[in-house]
Amino acid sequence: MDALTLLVKDLNLRAKLAYSGGFCGRWLIDHNSDQSIWFHLVSKGKSWIHSLNWQAPLMLEDGDLALFLPHAAKHYLSYSSDHLPVDSTDTIATTWDAGDAGFVCGEIELGMPKSALWQALPAEIVIKKSQAGEILEKLIELIVSESAGNRFGSGSVVERLCDSIFVLVVRHCLEEGLVHQGVFVAMQDRRLATVLGLMHQEPWQPWTIAELCSRAGISKTVLSEKFTELVGASPIEYLISWRMQIAAHWLKEPGMTIERVAERCGYDSVPAFSKAFKRSFGVSPGVHRRGRHETNHQV
Incomplete structure (x- = not known):
């Protein structure tokens, strides 16, 4: 096995599904964590990332992927580019079909989130559908399809599919020159x-x-x-x-x-x-x- 495969295997980097479905209303997602990598896969509609590190909100569309590492600045996903709700009180969780926007959200817990291993990676990683490449794009489509189908055991299948997201994202960052030092x-x-x-x-x-x-x-x-x-x-x-x-x-x-x-x-x-x-x-x-x-x- 290569070094990256061994690292992922021995650290038991497993994805845990947090939400799969739609949102309506003046919705807000707050998944800030100093212990985990959080990922948000947009399966329907549009959403905006509000981050203290960015001058303007960034729009995400169907097929886009965003990851936030523990050293990311405070950030939120919301229904609007110009309005950020104070909290998630007005968020309405719905089925995929009924939602204005749809997501697959999950986390990957890290044993030592402050380790230089993770600090060398970008704190916020956004991969647009057009940038994903053939393999990651197909994986995202498969995750969305399995999530939307809501078949017997879908949650478990989606989690195991999401395990591969991190490796493909690291590969993407290396190939795009987004990582300059580190393991x-x-x-x-x-x-x-x-x-x-x-x-x-x-x-x-x-x-x-x-x-x-x-x-x-x-x-x-x-x-x-x-x-x-x-x-x-x-x-x-x-x-x-x-x-x-x-x-x-x-x-x-x-x-x-x-x-x-x-x-x-x-x-x-x-x-x-x-x-x-x-x-x-x-x-x-x-x-x-x-x-x-x-x-x-x-x-």
């Missing part, structure tokens, strides 16, 4: 992709620079310089960060103990693991597992 750019380099693939696939291994260089066919100097330039951290620093992201996911699994997570991440002791985890998250593994935290620390 996703480093993955475009064959040798760095090999190093990242090793880290992502076996983060518990006691990797050394020498071993990584040997496996990737690259010198220590080139690896250290290119990796740091593109990723913004040394290979070992990134490895520790990756282990913590994986640990954050494992800690939420039913029946998983802190001791087991520490072992799976390659730590010989729970105190050593807990110290590394708290350095990354600002809270202990136990607090994170209970969900009583806000991830305010950048990796």
Whole structure:
């Protein structure tokens, strides 16, 4: 598997459907989050994005896609370009046929939303239907068709189809030159992709620079310089960060103990693991597992 596939797989980046249907009235969508990626797929009519980062509202039409990462500015979707309701009191949720506008909305939760991994991506990503490309356009059409059909199990089918949106959006951003640094750019380099693939696939291994260089066919100097330039951290620093992201996911699994997570991440002791985890998250593994935290620390 390539480095991006391993990253998505190991971080368990799964889409959760939040809404599928129509809206009428003076409607407003407020899906701001500092923990998740939110996506909005327009299936019918027109809508406008109001963002503090933009001078004027941006119109979305049938087939357009908008994603907002945790570091996006405050934003809203509404029925009008010149009126932004104070709240969603006048929003009327309807069927697809009855709505003035239609949406498929969902989120992808992130274990470490402040990580440099995500910060390197644009905070707001808007892909018009004409820009989507053949594969993403067909995926969007399939999602809309399945959502509108409201058949047995449609919700589950739509969620799994939406899992692919994030990968295709990252690909779109790279191909359009919207990402200039970070792990996703480093993955475009064959040798760095090999190093990242090793880290992502076996983060518990006691990797050394020498071993990584040997496996990737690259010198220590080139690896250290290119990796740091593109990723913004040394290979070992990134490895520790990756282990913590994986640990954050494992800690939420039913029946998983802190001791087991520490072992799976390659730590010989729970105190050593807990110290590394708290350095990354600002809270202990136990607090994170209970969900009583806000991830305010950048990796």
